Amino acid sequence: MDRLHLMTVFVAVAEAESFAGGARRLGMSPPAVTRAVAALEERLGVKLLNRTTRFVRATEAGQRYLDDARRIIGEVDEADEAAAGINAEPRGHLAVTAPALFGKMFVLPGIVEYLRRHPAMEVSALFVDRVVNLLEEGLDVGVRIGELPDSSMKAIRVGSVRRVLCASPAYLEKHGTPADLTALPVHTLIAASAVTPTHEWKFGQGPGASSVRVHPRLTVNNNDAAIEAALQGFGITRLLSYQVAAFVAAGQLRIILNEFEAAPMPIHVLHREGRYASAKIRTFVDLIAARLRGDSALN
Incomplete structure (x- = not known):
C-alpha cells in the first residue's frame, strides 16, 4: 500500500x-x-x-x-x-482559537473581514479560556496571551495587556480610593477566576514584587460577570486591561493603583511554520496581526 x-x-x-x-x-x-x-x-x-x-x-x-x-x-x-496554485487565492477551511472574551472583542471582527475578502474560505472559531494545543486539536492559528513555552510554532508578537485593578467612580466616591495595596483587604472585592484563579493577587515585578491575600465577597467564573458587578458599583475587581478599556474610556470604570501593576503580558499570534506558506494561513495571520497591532487597547 x-x-x-x-x-x-x-x-x-x-x-x-x-x-x-x-x-x-x-x-x-x-x-x-x-x-x-x-x-x-x-x-x-x-x-x-x-x-x-x-x-x-x-x-x-x-x-x-x-x-x-x-x-x-x-x-x-x-x-x-x-x-495547484492555491497560494494565489485562499480557499478551504481555517480553524482559529483565542481566549473567549478576547476572541469575541478582537479576533471575531478580523475573521468577518477575512471572510468578506475571501469568499472561497470558511472559518471555525474556538474561543475558550484554556491553553489550546493547536496540533492536537487540529487548529491552524491561535492567539495567546502570556509568555510562551518553547514550541515548533511560529509566534508573532502583536501587543500586550496588563492586569489592572478597577472600580466604578460611584464605588470609589462612596468608599474611597485605596492609597496602597495594604488597603485592598478592607474593600469589597470581586474576583474573576478566569484572570486570577487564586486569592493571592501578585503585584509588581522583579525585586519589588509582592502579593496580597484577598477574600473576595464575589467570585465569578467569567470576566463579563466581574465587569458587570464592577459597573454596578459593587466593588473593586482585577481584570485584563483590554477587557475594561472601553469602560475606562467612557468613564464608567476607573483604574486604580496602577503604579503597583505587574509586567505587561505579551500577545502573540501562533501558527505552524511549514515549508510552504499556505495562502489561507498567511493571509489570515497578516490581517489579524495588522488589526491587533493597530488597536490602541493592546498597544
Whole structure:
C-alpha cells in the first residue's frame, strides 16, 4: 500500500482512538482500516497501537510516529496547495482559537473581514479560556496571551495587556480610593477566576514584587460577570486591561493603583511554520496581526 495512505489511516485511528472512528472519518470500511494499520506496523517492525476491547491508544513509539506523520502529511498538503496554485487565492477551511472574551472583542471582527475578502474560505472559531494545543486539536492559528513555552510554532508578537485593578467612580466616591495595596483587604472585592484563579493577587515585578491575600465577597467564573458587578458599583475587581478599556474610556470604570501593576503580558499570534506558506494561513495571520497591532487597547 502507498506509505502516505498508511500514515493517513494511522493518524485517523490514533486521533479517534478507535478503528471504527478512524474508518468513519476516512470513509473506509473498518476491516480496510485495520489492514492498513497492520501493514504499517509490519513495514516499520514496531507496534504503534495498543488495542483492547475498550480503547485504542498509541504506544510510546506510536506517539512519536504520530507527531512525525502529522507533520509530514501537513507538508504534503501544503506542497499540493502550492503546486495547484492555491497560494494565489485562499480557499478551504481555517480553524482559529483565542481566549473567549478576547476572541469575541478582537479576533471575531478580523475573521468577518477575512471572510468578506475571501469568499472561497470558511472559518471555525474556538474561543475558550484554556491553553489550546493547536496540533492536537487540529487548529491552524491561535492567539495567546502570556509568555510562551518553547514550541515548533511560529509566534508573532502583536501587543500586550496588563492586569489592572478597577472600580466604578460611584464605588470609589462612596468608599474611597485605596492609597496602597495594604488597603485592598478592607474593600469589597470581586474576583474573576478566569484572570486570577487564586486569592493571592501578585503585584509588581522583579525585586519589588509582592502579593496580597484577598477574600473576595464575589467570585465569578467569567470576566463579563466581574465587569458587570464592577459597573454596578459593587466593588473593586482585577481584570485584563483590554477587557475594561472601553469602560475606562467612557468613564464608567476607573483604574486604580496602577503604579503597583505587574509586567505587561505579551500577545502573540501562533501558527505552524511549514515549508510552504499556505495562502489561507498567511493571509489570515497578516490581517489579524495588522488589526491587533493597530488597536490602541493592546498597544
